[in-house]
Amino acid sequence: MPASQQLLLAATLIFVGALVQALLALKAGAWKQARAQFFLMALGFALQTGFIYLRGEEVRQCPIKSLPDILVFIAWSIVLLYFLVGPAFRLSLLGVFTAPLVTLMQVMAFANGFAPYKPKGPINALVELHIALALISYAAFALACITGVMYLVQERMLKRHQIGGLFYQLPPIQGLAHAIQRLVRLGLLLLSIALGISFALHLPMTKTGHVVFAWIVWGLYAVISLLMWKHFTSPRKTAWLAVIGFILPFISLWIVTHA
Amino acid sequence: MPEPTDIRSGLVCVGLNYKTTPVEVRERLAFPEAQVPAAVEQVRGLPGFEESVVLSTCNRVELYATHGLPSGKDGHAALRQYLIERFELQPEHAEALVLYNLDSAEAARHLFRVVSGLDSMVLGETEIFGQVKAAYKVALDTGTTSRALNKLFQQAFTVGKKVRNETTIQRGSTSVGSVAVDLAEKVHDLKECRVMLVGAGEMSRTCAQSLLSRGAKSIIVSNRSYDKAVELATEMKGRAMKFDEWEHALHEVDVIISSTSAPHFVIKPEQIDQVMRKRRWEPLLIIDIAVPRDVDPAVNNIEGVYLYDIDALQAIADEGRRERLRQLASCERIIEEQLEKYGFLKSPGSGGLKLA
Numbered sequence: 001m002p003a004s005q006q007l008l009l010a011a012t013l014i015f016v017g018a019l020v021q022a023l024l025a026l027k028a029g030a031w032k033q034a035r036a037q038f039f040l041m042a043l044g045f046a047l048q049t050g051f052i053y054l055r056g057e058e059v060r061q062c063p064i065k066s067l068p069d070i071l072v073f074i075a076w077s078i079v080l081l082y083f084l085v086g087p088a089f090r091l092s093l094l095g096v097f098t099a100p101l102v103t104l105m106q107v108m109a110f111a112n113g114f115a116p117y118k119p120k121g122p123i124n125a126l127v128e129l130h131i132a133l134a135l136i137s138y139a140a141f142a143l144a145c146i147t148g149v150m151y152l153v154q155e156r157m158l159k160r161h162q163i164g165g166l167f168y169q170l171p172p173i174q175g176l177a178h179a180i181q182r183l184v185r186l187g188l189l190l191l192s193i194a195l196g197i198s199f200a201l202h203l204p205m206t207k208t209g210h211v212v213f214a215w216i217v218w219g220l221y222a223v224i225s226l227l228m229w230k231h232f233t234s235p236r237k238t239a240w241l242a243v244i245g246f247i248l249p250f251i252s253l254w255i256v257t258h259a
Numbered sequence: 260m261p262e263p264t265d266i267r268s269g270l271v272c273v274g275l276n277y278k279t280t281p282v283e284v285r286e287r288l289a290f291p292e293a294q295v296p297a298a299v300e301q302v303r304g305l306p307g308f309e310e311s312v313v314l315s316t317c318n319r320v321e322l323y324a325t326h327g328l329p330s331g332k333d334g335h336a337a338l339r340q341y342l343i344e345r346f347e348l349q350p351e352h353a354e355a356l357v358l359y360n361l362d363s364a365e366a367a368r369h370l371f372r373v374v375s376g377l378d379s380m381v382l383g384e385t386e387i388f389g390q391v392k393a394a395y396k397v398a399l400d401t402g403t404t405s406r407a408l409n410k411l412f413q414q415a416f417t418v419g420k421k422v423r424n425e426t427t428i429q430r431g432s433t434s435v436g437s438v439a440v441d442l443a444e445k446v447h448d449l450k451e452c453r454v455m456l457v458g459a460g461e462m463s464r465t466c467a468q469s470l471l472s473r474g475a476k477s478i479i480v481s482n483r484s485y486d487k488a489v490e491l492a493t494e495m496k497g498r499a500m501k502f503d504e505w506e507h508a509l510h511e512v513d514v515i516i517s518s519t520s521a522p523h524f525v526i527k528p529e530q531i532d533q534v535m536r537k538r539r540w541e542p543l544l545i546i547d548i549a550v551p552r553d554v555d556p557a558v559n560n561i562e563g564v565y566l567y568d569i570d571a572l573q574a575i576a577d578e579g580r581r582e583r584l585r586q587l588a589s590c591e592r593i594i595e596e597q598l599e600k601y602g603f604l605k606s607p608g609s610g611g612l613k614l615a
Contacts, residue, residue, distance in 0.1 A: 154445065158442070158445065158446065158565045159559065159565060161567065161571050161574070161575070163431075163432075163438075163441070163442075163575045163578070165427075167445065168430055168431070168441075168445075170445070172444060172445050172446055172447055172448060173445065173446055173542055174446060174447050174448065174541065174542055175448060177542075231539035231540055233540075234535075234540040234562040234563055235540055235542070235563060236562050236563070237562075
């Protein structure tokens with residue numbers, strides 16, 4: 001196994017460890033915004049970064065051309081945004097909900113295998129930026145999905161009067177609702193910039209499947225964002241939209257990279 | 260230079276608390292805050308005494324001291340006499356005075372339990388930690404502590420933190436007021452939280468005070484008797500509202516505490532449905548303390564509305580108390596481990612802990 005994949009395997013195991021540690025701490029009722037959780041997530045992130053660097057060296061370009069690489073890049077972006085957004089939005093337990101998704105994406109990447117790339121011509125920085133921004137926007141939508149799950153869990157406990165361990169650790173639902181909105185807006189902004197760059201690159205929309213799907217994803221989240229902005233739906237429905245909505249970009253990645 | 264005191268034999272604690280002494284006696288023996296510095300000096304000035312800390316709260320009065328007297332009993336007797344003279348107790352009251360007399364490891368164990376909230380009326384409450392810290396600081400600033408009590412109290416604070424960090428003794432709510440606060444905190448940012456009292460019963464007043472003490476932004480009081488609403492609103496630095504107007508302000512608030520004596524539902528789904536549209540679906544917590552209930556239970560079916568009646572609140576508080584009781588054994592085990600670690604469970608003279 002190449003060194004890059006060894007790093008990714010280690011990162012995956014670390015994220016599994018972070019999840020198990022958090023679940024055990026929650027079960028024992030001793031969850032305290034655990035430093036161990038933060039440390040494990042940081043270690044996993046460092047290993048992911050190492051993978052992306054080594055993989056880039058192997059394929060002599062930014063490793064975001066095949067589905068497994070894209071999955072890892074999005075997983076890396078999710079963890080990056082987790083570190084940026086978690087403290088800013090005071091979203092405790094975000095790591096507990098993030099770790100399983102990141103693990104799943106990396107396991108799927110391993111299942112697909114990391115094939116070598118075709119040799120590539122000169123690197124166009126704008127193209128790389130366009131792709132990277134689009135993938136980071138998907139990571140923002142993924143975090144909106146995770147925050148949506150947190151909202152739905154907390155909302156259910158409040159409605160059913162199930163005041164238990166997890167209830168005390170999750171943030172207020174009002175904060176979660178606002179975080180979902182901000183994450184959707186952040187993702188939409190990044191995706192808008194990525195698509196704006198595609199105009200500058202004169203990428204023909206009809207001949208580039210990923211741009212078409214990116215526009216579909218943009219349209220979906222624009223509608224979700226509008227619904228949130230104008231308060232046409234309740235925060236609960238908004239949370240559901242954020243959760244279900246992420247299925248589309250997730251599937252689109254699959255279709256685009258296998259087309 | 261005094262002979263070094265072995266804290267395991269020279270430490271005493273004499274006190275009374277809510278378990279041993281009724282409030283009418285406790286209030287007579289409480290040290291006013293301003294008089295505590297003088298009190299610690301008086302205790303330290305007793306013959307044979309070297310250090311002192313006085314802890315005086317609404318639930319307990321405790322004197323911690325180190326001495327070089329021949330036995331712990333002498334220390335207890337001297338402190339008892341001090342309390343009798345300090346508060347000028349009549350002989351019959353002095354004779355009836357029930358104090359606990361602890362020394363060495365028992366005194367240290369007691370202090371560790373107090374700091375950890377295990378000896379409190381509300382098991383696991385955290386306020387006592389700050390009260391002990393304040394009492395120790397007064398003694399430290401007054402200069403009545405030295406190496407032995409400094410070390411003991413630092414150890415106690417470490418133990419208190421350890422107990423709270425490694426167990427969930429302080430988690431969960433144990434009273435209806437604290438349940439209301441916990442729920443409000445999980446629905447809103449409490450600092451932005453606007454509260455409305457519909458009816459001004461004692462329980463709703465307690466809940467509102469709990470919310471305000473934890474930082475709730477504002478309060479509106481509406482009551483059938485407008486004078487009573489004004490009185491309560493003034494007390495809580497809020498706004499009074501006539502009883503026929505409260506419905507118009509529903510969309511302005513985030514928490515409604517209802518406790519009218521109406522024989523029928525006062526808050527109905529159709530009202531709240533309208534309110535939620537006006538609120539743009541911002542979540543609304545409704546606490547219904549009234550019996551018979553003020554709020555139609557169907558209100559809980561509206562999205563974004565979280566309704567808790569008195570039974571629901573009481574059930575949560577009961578579970579909170581049970582949860583804390585379940586944690587008690589773990590807390591006691593930590594305290595015993597720490598007593599062992601700090602050498603309190605060794606016999607005096609077996610080495611270590613010679614403190615000047």
